[in-house]
Amino acid sequence: MNCGSCNGCDIEILATLIPRMDVERFGVLLRGTPRHADVLVCTGPVTKQMKERLKRVYDQMPEPKFVVVVGQCGSSGGIYQGAYGVEGGVDKVIPVDAYIPGCPPRPDAIVDGLIKLLAKIDSGGKE
Amino acid sequence: MANVKLPIGPQHPALKEPENFTITLDGERVVDVDIRIGYTHRGIEKLMETRTYTQNLYLVERICGICSYAHVQNFAQNVEEILGVQITKRAEYIRTLFLELERLHSHFLWLGVAGHEIGFDTLFMYTWQDREVVQDLLEMISGNRVNYAMNTIGGVRRDVSKDHQKKVLDAMDYLEKRAAYYKEVGLGEKTILARTQGIGILKPKIALKYSAVGPTVRASGIAMDIRKDDPYASYAETPFEVITTDTCDVLGRIVVRVLEVFESIKIIRYLMKHLPPGELVVKVPRKVPEGESISHTEAPRGEDIHYLRSNGTEKPERYKVRTPTMANLPVIAEMLKDSYLADVPIVVAAIDPCMGCMDRVLLIKDNGKKPGELVDWDRLRAYSNRWYTQKRWKA
Amino acid sequence: MTTTEELISQVLQGVPVQVKREHRIFITVPRTDLIKTVNILASELNVQHLSTITARDTGFEFELLYHFFLNGVVITVRTSCPRDDPTVDSIVKIFPGAVLYERELHDILGVVPSGHPDLRPLLLPDNWVGGYPLRKDWKPAEGGEE
Numbered sequence: 001m002n003c004g005s006c007n008g009c010d011i012e013i014l015a016t017l018i019p020r021m022d023v024e025r026f027g028v029l030l031r032g033t034p035r036h037a038d039v040l041v042c043t044g045p046v047t048k049q050m051k052e053r054l055k056r057v058y059d060q061m062p063e064p065k066f067v068v069v070v071g072q073c074g075s076s077g078g079i080y081q082g083a084y085g086v087e088g089g090v091d092k093v094i095p096v097d098a099y100i101p102g103c104p105p106r107p108d109a110i111v112d113g114l115i116k117l118l119a120k121i122d123s124g125g126k127e
Numbered sequence: 128m129a130n131v132k133l134p135i136g137p138q139h140p141a142l143k144e145p146e147n148f149t150i151t152l153d154g155e156r157v158v159d160v161d162i163r164i165g166y167t168h169r170g171i172e173k174l175m176e177t178r179t180y181t182q183n184l185y186l187v188e189r190i191c192g193i194c195s196y197a198h199v200q201n202f203a204q205n206v207e208e209i210l211g212v213q214i215t216k217r218a219e220y221i222r223t224l225f226l227e228l229e230r231l232h233s234h235f236l237w238l239g240v241a242g243h244e245i246g247f248d249t250l251f252m253y254t255w256q257d258r259e260v261v262q263d264l265l266e267m268i269s270g271n272r273v274n275y276a277m278n279t280i281g282g283v284r285r286d287v288s289k290d291h292q293k294k295v296l297d298a299m300d301y302l303e304k305r306a307a308y309y310k311e312v313g314l315g316e317k318t319i320l321a322r323t324q325g326i327g328i329l330k331p332k333i334a335l336k337y338s339a340v341g342p343t344v345r346a347s348g349i350a351m352d353i354r355k356d357d358p359y360a361s362y363a364e365t366p367f368e369v370i371t372t373d374t375c376d377v378l379g380r381i382v383v384r385v386l387e388v389f390e391s392i393k394i395i396r397y398l399m400k401h402l403p404p405g406e407l408v409v410k411v412p413r414k415v416p417e418g419e420s421i422s423h424t425e426a427p428r429g430e431d432i433h434y435l436r437s438n439g440t441e442k443p444e445r446y447k448v449r450t451p452t453m454a455n456l457p458v459i460a461e462m463l464k465d466s467y468l469a470d471v472p473i474v475v476a477a478i479d480p481c482m483g484c485m486d487r488v489l490l491i492k493d494n495g496k497k498p499g500e501l502v503d504w505d506r507l508r509a510y511s512n513r514w515y516t517q518k519r520w521k522a
Numbered sequence: 523m524t525t526t527e528e529l530i531s532q533v534l535q536g537v538p539v540q541v542k543r544e545h546r547i548f549i550t551v552p553r554t555d556l557i558k559t560v561n562i563l564a565s566e567l568n569v570q571h572l573s574t575i576t577a578r579d580t581g582f583e584f585e586l587l588y589h590f591f592l593n594g595v596v597i598t599v600r601t602s603c604p605r606d607d608p609t610v611d612s613i614v615k616i617f618p619g620a621v622l623y624e625r626e627l628h629d630i631l632g633v634v635p636s637g638h639p640d641l642r643p644l645l646l647p648d649n650w651v652g653g654y655p656l657r658k659d660w661k662p663a664e665g666g667e668e
Binding site for chain 2: 545573577578593617618630646
């Protein structure tokens with residue numbers, strides 16, 4: 001979910017789907033709706049416009065659910081800290097389980113982060 | 128909580144949240160389209176006033192992660208103009224290289240996205256796989272796949288070695304073959320033609336009336352391309368053609384972008400074969416004297432224009448950015464008037480919008496007489512693909 | 523660009539025309555002459571492309587720059603309006619492409635383009651009560667949504 005990003009991270013996330021990275025072999029499928037998703041992947045600083053929508057999307061997800069933030073901006077507001085249109089990082093609005101830093105992180109780093117989260121979930125759920 | 132459903136049926140008056148797209152329908156025909164932007168409005172222009180010119184190089188790059196370099200180019204040009212600085216020819220060539228590599232990656236990206244919008248996920252996989260060749264070149268020279276941090280005020284920060292030059296030329300040979308393949312597929316494949324030929328018509332008069340830009344207008348026969356109209360970087364020297372078609376439809380927008388890939392390859396080959404020796408940077412003062420300048424470039428999506436007002440300090444007084452997508456928003460409604468709802472996804476995608484997610488669409492049915500429906504973009508896309516499959520069966 | 527400069531001087535008699543550099547011309551007019559000037563550029567010089575409109579708080583007034591593009595030259599029409607009466611005429615009837623640019627300057631600077639058909643917020647949230655961010659006297663503390 002793009003919360004206000006420049007699209008840099010979004011493109012690298014989509015790039016994990018192509019044969020070169022092939023994130024699907026790890027059991028990760030891209031879903032367009034929160035109702036069928038287990039993990040919410042967020043990019044971008046949360047803009048004031050997106051704050052309520054982000055909360056709503058998170059609420060629509062069935063338990064158990066997890067949130068992964070991709071990129072600096074989602075982690076902390078990134079380079080936009082102090083901008084009037086920006087609320088801040090994603091964890092200012094909803095709880096976050098994993099952060100994948102980078103501007104943007106490479107597709108391999110994104111896959112790596114997702115796998116680490118999946119391993120954590122497998123080994124004992126939320127911590 | 129898990130039972131919250133996407134609102135379908137009567138429009139809830141309590142649902143104050145604005146939608147990205149509000150489409151008014153009469154049966155299956157689009158009567159009007161209203162677009163709501165602002166979801167990715169971060170407040171960058173104001174933020175730029177609080178940062179130094181050097182810091183702003185990195186901020187400006189992140190206005191958009193796809194045509195980021197066009198923005199940095201404009202920024203550098205603006206500051207350098209007020210400083211009265213002339214960068215070296217070598218630096219100019221390297222900047223032009225990046226401008227064209229960006230066009231390549233962006234057009235391949237777009238082809239994949241367009242393919243996805245009409246249900247052709249294979250096209251997405253192929254084009255994005257090819258695009259990785261460009262990403263590798265970008266990373267090889269600049270150190271990053273996205274947000275290259277190549278520019279500094281006064282030149283470029285990294286060099287292109289002889290080895291890089293060779294690798295770039297090899298990559299161009301490969302991409303040229305791939306582009307030839309996509310040209311064949313685009314013009315020959317019946318299913319693509321059915322979804323794009325005659326769809327999303329934009330008459331030249333309308334395009335000019337709304338000051339639209341980029342491949343969107345070039346597909347309506349308008350030869351507007353800042354690289355030729357008001358040359359910057361090395362474009363006055365590098366040989367290339369401005370590509371136009373006159374079919375005025377989505378197919379035209381595909382054809383223009385594919386043919387532009389060939390032109391970009393031509394330019395890059397010229398740059399690599401004629402790269403002049405020289406320094407990468409010239410020294411510049413930190414404080415920029417009072418003044419103003421305007422710079423525009425032909426980003427992959429069209430004219431990107433920046434204005435700078437300086438005040439004698441290290442920070443800009445005012446910085447204004449108008450991205451190409453903004454210039455094309457008013458014509459979306461015109462292109463969709465009288466179209467089928469099923470054409471919405473591809474027509475919107477055809478302007479190559481650089482907005483945040485366009486995830487929610489509000490459908491106003493029968494000009495407001497029937498209850499409205501809130502759908503997400505995935506559902507709209509699925510509807511379009513189903514609609515066209517059924518149409519094929521009927522025909 | 524001598525030719526374009528000459529043409530402009532011909533059709534806009536008495537208006538100061540500044541050539542900043544090659545391909546960059548600036549014309550300054552009072553806001554009461556904005557519509558007349560834009561009309562002349564469109565009808566006599568066949569200016570068709572409006573790139574964008576820049577709005578700026580100079581500290582004592584609001585400056586507006588209309589950036590047009592003709593034959594490779596960026597022609598900027600400069601005008602201004604006072605803080606206590608921040609209105610200009612909308613040029614939307616002559617250049618429909620101005621529709622979003624005028625909404626934007628209304629959002630961020632509070633300048634009212636009178637005659638504009640749709641001044642809903644373009645960039646700022648609908649529930650924004652935070653004032654006009656690009657004004658020099660704007661403070662984030664007073665900003666934010668309700």
